[in-house]
Amino acid sequence: MRFETFKQGHLRVFITKQELSVHDVRPETLAVGKGQDLLRNLLEEAESNFGFHAVGTLEFFVTFFPNDGMLVDVRREGELPEETFDEFDQVEIRMTVDIVHHVLYQLEEFEDVIQASHGLLRHVPMTETGGALYYFEGRYYLYFEERMAEALERTITTVLSEYGVPSAKSPLAMAEYGKTLQRSDAIKMIAGTFSV
Incomplete structure (x- = not known):
């Protein structure tokens, strides 16, 4: 995973075709099973390396490039709450997937x-x-x-x-x-x- 952009509440990550193949992730499997595991790993790495907290509502904009991999744009809606986070915080995920053929x-x-x-x-x-x-x-x-x-x-x-x-x-x-x-x-x- 290559983290390209990190700002408060905004994350942009490129995942290569090889990484998708290793995790057996395709556009149709992104929202279930191994696809969810890959996105969970992405969020865990973002938290440990960049302090990006997966709380509240997260918008995932996923663009698949069939010959290259996948670009994931994550945006968190609203401000972070003041209180500390724990592993039971509620997270709502909304996902938009686009497959680009050009x-x-x-x-x-x-x-x-x-x-x-x-x-x-x-x-x-x-x-x-x-x-x-x-x-x-x-x-x-x-x-x-x-x-x-x-x-x-x-x-x-x-x-x-x-x-x-x-x-x-x-x-x-x-x-x-x-x-x-x-x-x-x-x-x-x-x-x-x-x-x-």
Whole structure:
């Protein structure tokens, strides 16, 4: 588990595909059995490492990326009560699960975009759009909106994971509030313009 964000009452954790496989967790099993055990482990680790108390109402927003893993966004409603907590505190959990079939990766630097583009160049002729590139909140995003064949999606996400991380952000928000640097054929354009 990779804890990406921790603020008072807000936790964001990425769980790899390998970890999900070890725990035998799939979207349909998340709310029962081993899925509950995994979320309980997540909350215990968050409490011991970050002081995140699982009390009150917790909203779980879970985004599954079939070839990468799962992003868990946990938000606690309201303020923490003043009294101390014990193991019998009531916790209400509300969960929203989304399975994302498009490919959207966040890359920190433009150099990462160039490297990823050269790595993807020979695979993009098999895609419909050739990829879009956005700049949003100080980061770059490579986006393939189509649903690809499983083998192609696995290849593309494997290359992208060397240079960035999957993102659960909305491409619509990026198109609306960020900068659209290239709407289609971004990989071909970048690899053709910038050498490695």
